[in-house]
Amino acid sequence: MTTNETAVRVRELRKQYGQKTAVDGVSFDISPGETFALLGPNGAGKSTTIEILEGYRSRTGGEVSVLGIDPAKGGLGWKARLGIVLQTTGETGLVTVAEQLKHFAGFYPNPRDVDEVIAAVGLEAQAKTRIAKLSGGQQRRVDVALGIIGRPELLFLDEPTTGFDPEARRRFWEVIRGLKAEGTTILLTTHYLDEAAQLADRAGVIAAGRLVDLGGIDEIGGAAARVPLVRWRDAGGVLHEERTHEPGRVVAAVVASSGGEPDGLEVIRPSLEDIYLQLVRSVEGAAEPEEVLA
Amino acid sequence: MSTVALGASRIGYETKTYFRSIDTLFFTFLFPFVMLAIFSAAFSAQGEVGPPGAEISIAAYYLPGMIAAGILLSGVQNLAVDIALEKSNGTLKRLGGTPLSPVGYFLGKIGQVFVTGTLQAALLILAGWLVLGIELPTEPEKWFTFAWVFVLGLVTCALVGIALSAVPRSGKSATAVVIPIVLLLQFISGVYLQWNMLPSWLQDIASLFPLKWIAQGMRYVFLPEGWEVLEQNESWNLTGVAIALGIWLVVGLVISRITFRWIRRDA
Numbered sequence: 001m002t003t004n005e006t007a008v009r010v011r012e013l014r015k016q017y018g019q020k021t022a023v024d025g026v027s028f029d030i031s032p033g034e035t036f037a038l039l040g041p042n043g044a045g046k047s048t049t050i051e052i053l054e055g056y057r058s059r060t061g062g063e064v065s066v067l068g069i070d071p072a073k074g075g076l077g078w079k080a081r082l083g084i085v086l087q088t089t090g091e092t093g094l095v096t097v098a099e100q101l102k103h104f105a106g107f108y109p110n111p112r113d114v115d116e117v118i119a120a121v122g123l124e125a126q127a128k129t130r131i132a133k134l135s136g137g138q139q140r141r142v143d144v145a146l147g148i149i150g151r152p153e154l155l156f157l158d159e160p161t162t163g164f165d166p167e168a169r170r171r172f173w174e175v176i177r178g179l180k181a182e183g184t185t186i187l188l189t190t191h192y193l194d195e196a197a198q199l200a201d202r203a204g205v206i207a208a209g210r211l212v213d214l215g216g217i218d219e220i221g222g223a224a225a226r227v228p229l230v231r232w233r234d235a236g237g238v239l240h241e242e243r244t245h246e247p248g249r250v251v252a253a254v255v256a257s258s259g260g261e262p263d264g265l266e267v268i269r270p271s272l273e274d275i276y277l278q279l280v281r282s283v284e285g286a287a288e289p290e291e292v293l294a
Numbered sequence: 295m296s297t298v299a300l301g302a303s304r305i306g307y308e309t310k311t312y313f314r315s316i317d318t319l320f321f322t323f324l325f326p327f328v329m330l331a332i333f334s335a336a337f338s339a340q341g342e343v344g345p346p347g348a349e350i351s352i353a354a355y356y357l358p359g360m361i362a363a364g365i366l367l368s369g370v371q372n373l374a375v376d377i378a379l380e381k382s383n384g385t386l387k388r389l390g391g392t393p394l395s396p397v398g399y400f401l402g403k404i405g406q407v408f409v410t411g412t413l414q415a416a417l418l419i420l421a422g423w424l425v426l427g428i429e430l431p432t433e434p435e436k437w438f439t440f441a442w443v444f445v446l447g448l449v450t451c452a453l454v455g456i457a458l459s460a461v462p463r464s465g466k467s468a469t470a471v472v473i474p475i476v477l478l479l480q481f482i483s484g485v486y487l488q489w490n491m492l493p494s495w496l497q498d499i500a501s502l503f504p505l506k507w508i509a510q511g512m513r514y515v516f517l518p519e520g521w522e523v524l525e526q527n528e529s530w531n532l533t534g535v536a537i538a539l540g541i542w543l544v545v546g547l548v549i550s551r552i553t554f555r556w557i558r559r560d561a
Contacts (some may be wrong), residue, residue, distance in 0.1 A: 054391060056557055076393040084391035090383045094314040095307070106303050107392045130314075146388070 006065070007032045007154055007185040008053060013062035015048050022048045025062070025210035030202075032153075035176070035186040037217070041280055042207035046189045047087055049206070050158055053187070054084050067154055081107055083152030085143050085160050093132030097123050098141055100131060101149055105235045108150035119174050121145045122168070136163045144172065148179065155179065161195060173198050193273035205276060207283035221275035229270070230254070233263035272275035297398060299416030304394075304402025309409050317375070322367045323414055326360040327421065329486070331486060334426060343488075353426040358512035359485040361415050362421030365444065366505050368411035369451020374402055374458035374472045381557075390556025400456065400550075407452045415444060430514075436515045439532065443511030446539045450504050453546030460553035472501075479505045490524035497526055503525070509536040 007049060008030035015023040023045040030036040040046045051057045052064060054080075055071035064071055069078045097118060105111035118127050121141040126134055131142055135157070140163055147155060157176075169192075176186065177197050190196055196203055196217065203220055205213040208222045213220050227243045230250045234240060244250050247267045254262050312485060325444050334353035342349035380386050422428040431437065458475075463467040480486055482496055492500070500506040511553040513521065514530040522530050 019530070056390070076395055079391065080393035082391070084388075086384065086387060086391070089383065089388065091385045091388070092311070092315070092379075092383065094311045099307075099310070103303060103307050104392065106300065107394045109393075150392070 005032075007034070007067060008036075009063070009065040009230070010049075010053070011063040013049065013052065013064060014060045015045070015052060015057070016060040021209055023059075025050075025212055026206065026209075027062075027206075027213045027216055028204050028211065030185060030187060032185050033180070033183045034202065035180055035188060035200045037200035037203040038187065038189045038206060039193070039196060039203055039276060040189075045209040047158060050187065050189060051054045052258065054082070054156055055079070073263065080150060081153045082149055083147040083155040085147035085155070087155045087158040089143055091131070093130060093134075093139070096128050096130050097134070097145075098127040100142065101145055104146050105149050110151050110201050112151050114149070117145045117149050120148075120178065122171050132272075137165060137168055140164065141168070143269065144175070148175075152184065154185045154187070157186060157190075159189055159191060161190070161192065168194070193271065193276050197247055197272045205279050207261070207280045210283070212283045213279055220272065221279050225275045225278060226270055229266075229268040231264070231266045231268065234258065235263075237263070239264075297395070297401070299403060300394070300398045301401030304312075304398055305405030305409065308406035309400045310408055312372075312410055313325055315443040318372060322372045323410060325367060326364040326395040326414065326418060329363065330356055330360040330422070330426075333486070337515065344517075345520045345523055348518045350518060351426070351428065353422065354428040355488070355517070357418065357422045357426075357428055358516040359509050360510035361418055361516075362447070362505060362512045363445075363480050363481075363485045364410060364414045364418060365447045365508055366451055366479065367451075368407050368414060368457060369448055371472055371476045372407065373452055373455030374461075375468045377403070377456060377459035378468035378472075379464040379465040381459070382468075387557045396554060396556075403456065404449070404452045407448060407455075411448050412444075431515060439511065441514040443508060443515070443535060443539075446536065446543070447504065447511070448547060450539045450543040451508075453543060453550055454504065455546075457546045457549035457553065460549070479503055482506075484509045484513075494526075501526070501538070504542040507535045512536040 006029045008028075010029070011027050013023055014021070014024045026045070026049060028036070038046050038049065048057065052153060053066050053071055055066075055074045058072060066074070067078065067081055071078075101114045101117060105114055115127075118124055121144055123138060123141055123145070126138060131139060134142065140160070144157070144160055147157070161172050164172060173195070176188075179186065180199075186199075188196065188200060200217050203213075203217050203226060203256050205220060206212050213222075218226075226247060228247045230242045230244060230247050232240055232254055240254075242250055251265065251267065254265070312323075330353070332411055333356045334351075337352040340352055341357055343352055344350050354408070377386075419430065423430055431440075445463070458472060459468075461470040479500075482492065482500040483489075483499070483503065484492070485505065497506075510525065510530065511532065513525075514532060526530070
């Protein structure tokens with residue numbers, strides 16, 4: 001039953017490196033067709049988690065099922081259904097973009113069209129250029145292209161847009177939206193919270209190896225964290241802040257009482273980034289120092 | 295794609311990158327040519343060498359050794375450095391996340407060794423014949439021996455190279471680990487220094503490794519009758535060549551099978 005209803009199922013996942021606990025009891029599900037973002041600071045356990053799901057790392061404890069298969073036992077047929085964009089690559093790049101994609105397309109039973117994929121990541125002009133000669137951002141787009149060439153059911157994107165300029169990031173988002181529209185399930189890790197807000201349906205926040213929050217992208221951090229904030233300076237220059245569900249009423253009251261335009265008036269709706277930072281800080285503040293480092 | 299078609303695709307890809315890499319092109323493919331040219335020129339003043347009645351030019355003496363060195367470089371040096379590098383720079387990790395099987399990967403590597411090694415040996419023989427005026431054997435039996443020593447030597451060296459690729463801890467240290475081993479073997483196995491001039495204890499040490507046997511087989515093919523008196527026990531000992539290479543083939547295969555991982559195993 002679960003194999004049909006969840007693309008990824010993680011229960012009480014644990015990973016220990018010697019005495020160090022990198023992942024400590026993480027549980028979440030990803031439904032087919034869903035885009036799920038795994039957020040967290042560096043060293044929080046994001047990449048360890050994703051690499052266990054990809055089959056690269058063994059786990060110390062817990063249950064994991066990816067497309068109905070335990071990644072520790074996943075064979076070639078299972079890998080053919082995945083697309084993996086790893087975090088860092090440093091290959092020699094002696095082949096051209098088109099050569100590399102054509103070659104990798106041959107590994108998969110039902111690959112996408114090479115030219116279409118090159119166009120999707122915006123590398124038409126570089127198709128005949130050796131990968132080593134591309135810029136860092138362009139090489140990253142080749143990584144993404146290689147991740148989707150096999151028409152994966154489930155795509156892993158580990159910090160895919162690091163090093164992209166804003167224009168390239170927006171183009172990349174369009175690529176991902178296209179994949180979502182085709183029903184691809186996506187697991188994304190990113191440092192860019194706007195990216196998660198743009199792309200993800202749900203998110204999990206990992207800090208110090210633990211899942212500290214899990215929910216819809218508009219629910220993370222709870223309702224209280226989303227209450228708008230009104231901020232202004234009174235005539236004496238003193239800064240005031242008020243959290244309120246009725247910012248308009250507060251602003252009107254402030255204007256009325258000050259008898260004019262108040263100084264530095266702002267109405268702030270907390271962004272996902274604000275909420276996320278608050279979440280992570282509260283966990284890291286409470287955690288043991290060595291766990292923060294882990 | 296079938297394993298055969300995938301293997302063919304990998305061989306094409308691997309061969310393309312081999313020839314696009316300046317390092318392998320020079321230090322693996324062209325190196326024996328350079329050494330053959332240098333040794334032929336350096337010792338040309340010696341005139342003809344060899345046992346009475348079987349004298350040949352110094353270039354003719356060095357040709358079989360350089361063919362053997364080419365086999366060693368194309369197999370051991372090429373693959374040990376290449377795979378260690380691919381392990382450290384993320385190539386293997388990426389491939390490990392695709393449905394490419396390790397068998398397909400190694401078909402590509404060994405196929406590349408065959409394509410480039412064959413081309414290298416053919417060009418060496420051709421250059422020796424056309425440029426250096428070396429007389430080539432005409433007996434079919436000699437060419438048959440050439441074929442099996444070449445194929446067995448190349449497969450053995452490829453497998454030893456794959457096994458050796460597990461040793462370097464990083465891509466940067468790969469050449470530092472591999473090249474001294476390969477160079478040392480060339481000095482003690484009758485490639486650079488004339489085999490009969492080495493002391494017998496050094497010959498015994500060299501006999502523990504495959505290069506000596508490949509070089510011996512190649513000398514049988516390319517040197518005229520009468521030269522066997524300068525070999526150990528005054529014999530070409532082709533049976534010994536087959537046995538020694540066979541043992542190394544199995545050793546290389548077993549170690550490769552045990553040690554190969556797409557990524558370094560984590561704790």
